[in-house]
Amino acid sequence: MVCQVVVGSLLSILLINQTPTTPPADTLFPVEKWQYNVKGRRDPFVPLIGTDLSPGGKASHLSVENLTLIGILWGERGYYALVKDGVNQGYILKRGDRVVGGKVSEIVRDGVIFDLTQAGVVTKYELRLQEKERR
DSSP, X not given: OHHHHHHHHHHHHHHHHOXXXXXXXXXXXXXXXXXXXXXXXXXXXXXXXXXXXXXXXOEEXXXXXXXXXXXXXXXXXXXXXXXXXTTOOEEEEETTOEETTEEEEEXXXXXXXXXXXXXXXXXXEEEEOOOOOOO
């Protein structure tokens, strides 16, 4: 019984003397920050499968289902399509650029035509410019 009283009083003294830790002023919860040093190794956050490599060696990650056509540019070097993906990241596409499952086959003044291959069947997918609503 005396041991319980001594242990109880020691624990209460320890609890009273502790000071609470306060998080940084910019956040309620502390956040661990990690930095990955490549050192010649591959990035573990890049998927191993499902990326087609274009002739330039860049992985294609744009899915035509998530693209919105913003505009078409043309000049001496041909047509270019200004698109944005589902997270509002902008891209410039030219004829022959790779997308998920296919490539850009043609760009005209009012749209982009993609050739998509699925199970050996090539289908055409067209993305047109949307006319703005007139006020």
